[in-house]
Amino acid sequence: MKKAIRMRVFPDKHEAYKKRHDELWPELQEVLKTHGCTKYNIWLDEETHYLFAYLEIEDEELFTKIADMTINRKWWDFMADIMETNADNSPVSIDLTQVFELED
Template identity: 50%
Template sequence: MQRLAFRMKLNEGQKEAYKERHDKLWPELKQLLKENGVSDYSIFLDEETNMLFAFQKVSGKGGSQDLAKNDIVKKWWDFMADIMEVHPDNSPVSVPLEELFYME
């Protein structure tokens, strides 16, 4: 099991919309993530900078960021594109973070 973390940026004033959309995460997207070994997926917000910090445990080599070709993921990106920083294909601008400390 590997632990992955990355950051993304939420657009100003979109905290409630982001939370509401994730509170109603599509069952098919949740199932896709689980089928691809993603678990313990959390996203935190630094309200001072609007930076999102995401953490997930992954069994296997890839995480949620490796599902870019899946139609469900593309549809989710389109759904979220108006409230966060995205690339031209609506994928979130996501920066992987290096783990420097872990306490078991």
């Protein structure tokens, strides 16, 4: 299953966002993998500060369980100072609708 979401990083926090993801905690990487995430890519539009994330997951229900895990909550708290978040520190994210795909 393919997913795409949009989030937003604060204008002066682009470098911090990249650095934190370059150093993504091994425990969080493992949780993503064990919950069926086989690909996860994030791009930044430097002009608008929007992040575009593309994920491939095996099972939506399994993947959504990550939100309640302690390691994920710690990550949200860690990221809250550099991006738009909800009251629980989860990133404000908008699901995007796929409108085109070209495959071999």
